[in-house]
Amino acid sequence: MDLDFSPDDRAFRDEVRALIADAFPPGLSYDDSREHRKMWRLAMASRGWSLNKWPVRFGGPGWTPGQNYIWERETTSAGLPPQVPGMGMAMLAPILFGYGSPIQQERFLPDIREDRVVWCQGYSEPGSGSDLASLGTRAVRDGEVYVVDGEKVWTSGAHEADWMFCLTRTSSESRPQAGITFLLIDMKTPGIEVRPIISIDGRHAFNRVTFDGVRVPVENRIGIEGEGWTYAKGLLTHERTGQAFVSLSMTLLARIRDAAAVIPGSGGGTLLEDPGFVSRLTLAEVELEALAMTEMRTLWEVAAGSAPGAQSSMLKLKGTDIVQRMTEFFIECAGPYAAPWLPATDFPKGTPQPDPIGPDWARREIARYFEARAASIAGGTDEIQRNIIAKHVLRL
Ligand SMILES: Cc1cc2nc3c(=O)[nH]c(=O)nc-3n(C[C@H](O)[C@H](O)[C@H](O)COP(=O)(O)OP(=O)(O)OC[C@H]3O[C@@H](n4cnc5c(N)ncnc54)[C@H](O)[C@@H]3O)c2cc1C
Incomplete structure (x- = not known):
């Protein structure tokens, strides 16, 4: 079995290397500044390569898995992300392709593509992590809105997010997997409170998010009411892959x-x-x-x-x-x-920090x-x- 790249793949690899060398010369660090991050985003977009995993009908380049693999390997080894970072791109977009209505696709995909909107994932709850199907955040239908009450936890980036894709319970009548509904929630909606959870390294990445009578338009529901578990599982397989x-x-x-x-x-x-x-x-x-x-x-x-x-x-x-x-x-x-x-916070304010060794x-x-x-x-x-x-x- 020939496990090497084909001549076409090798030519593609050279093209990718040329783009990276051109757009992001050695010595620059992607993480260093906003400007550098923007430079890379624009370079990817200039070739239409920022949507590498998107279907062609939504603007993807139609690469083979081999090309996707080469792209990911070359960008990562240059310290660059292979696509616009964020949960919108990596997790929600595949769900919108498969289960979103044309109106939802039209409304949400362009902002994900252009990195204009930050998404967070509202799955885990206190007491519902591994056993996710036991989640209890309720969404009760009231005319053309769902009224959401409950609490999410470990929500990465919720403090910076514009929107959340969220699992809610709309029915408790049969087995726990049934009666879960997948909602898209605008984080500016009244009744949402985001509280920080500071991790052991002093960073603020996690949050607790509470919902108190939050009114979410029915048009923000993905797919069918009560079928959210199917979509959520699909999203998790994309996340894990x-x-x-x-x-x-x-x-x-x-x-x-x-x-x-x-x-x-x-x-x-x-x-x-x-x-x-x-x-x-x-x-x-x-x-x-x-x-x-x-x-x-x-x-x-x-x-x-x-x-x-x-x-x-x-x-x-x-x-x-x-x-x-x-x-x-x-x-x-x-x-x-x-x-x-030792994180910098260990030193009293104004004290010079010891020079790092090594x-x-x-x-x-x-x-x-x-x-x-x-x-x-x-x-x-x-x-x-x-x-x-x-x-x-x-x-x-
Ligand atoms: C870096 C990071 C980012 C995260 N970001 C998000 C996010 O953005 N949004 C979000 O919704 N969640 C997020 N989470 C939460 C994450 O999904 C949960 O922590 C995870 O699903 C585990 O749930 P839990 O913490 O409640 O642990 P538990 O489910 O309480 O598990 C505790 C322990 O018991 C074990 N266990 C549980 N059930 C079984 C079983 N049936 N068989 C064998 N062992 C079992 C587990 O393996 C674990 O070791 C994040 C977590 C981390 C670490």
Whole structure:
């Protein structure tokens, strides 16, 4: 079997590399400034490549899965996002393609495409995380509106969001999966309160969102009342397929090699010459290559019209395992510089902060090590992915 790229794919890869070199010369960092982020967005848009996963009828470039794979790999290894970031693009858009009415598609897709509106995901509730179908935020029909009451939690970015895609309960009469309705809610609607949850690293990403008599027009309902579970599950498979982290792990692997090539190992040579380290790194690389093939296979199947299904759980579970191992290799490379990172808030205001010690990459990668732990929880925990695989793949 020929696993290499075809000549067409290689030509496409050269085109992508040329765009990146042209639009985003080495030395610039995407995360550094708003200006840099805008530059990259405009560069993608100039070629019509920012909508790489969108169907052609909605303006997508009609790439093959192979082209999508190359695009993602090249952009990620250059430290650039492969598409306009955000939940609107990654999660809601596929739901609108499949289940949104033409009016909803017309109303919401252009703002997602142009990155004009920020979306957040209102799924989890206190007591309803893994067991999402038990959610209790109620939406009661009152003429042409739903009146929503309840509470969502862990809502990433709700404090900056303009809109929320939200799961609500419209009926409790039969099994919990029935009676869930998928609503799009304008965050400026009276009755919504967003309260911050500050995480252990001092950052504000999470929120609690409460709804008190929030009136949501019926026209903002996706699909049929009570069928929201079907749409929500579809959205989760898209979320999980995007959580295989293959490109990120490949980028980290290359950086680990660079770092280990100059760090002393136990036998007198560098860490990269240490047989124990290299054999573990190679094993992770082999597993990563296998994961990349599985991801490609899934992308081809999706392109041929099938839904990702339980395969998305396999991708997420294995992808999480590998990306977390990559961050652990960095801890090994950093050695004593992997001491706990102290957030700036630990120092009284006005006190000069001590100079950081060790290489710059060590601090960045230590932060990534902690952040990567969250991948075992977000989008459905590892245990839940195993349950799905046991039931739907192994038929246990
Ligand atoms: C970084 C991050 C971002 C997030 N962003 C959002 C967001 O934007 N919007 C949103 O709605 N939610 C968000 N979440 C919440 C996330 O979806 C939930 O945390 C997740 O679904 C788990 O739910 P829970 O926290 O209630 O844990 P629980 O469901 O209470 O689980 C606790 C533990 O029990 C285990 N467990 C539970 N049930 C089973 C079972 N049947 N079998 C075996 N083990 C089980 C779990 O694996 C876990 O280890 C985010 C979470 C993280 C970490």
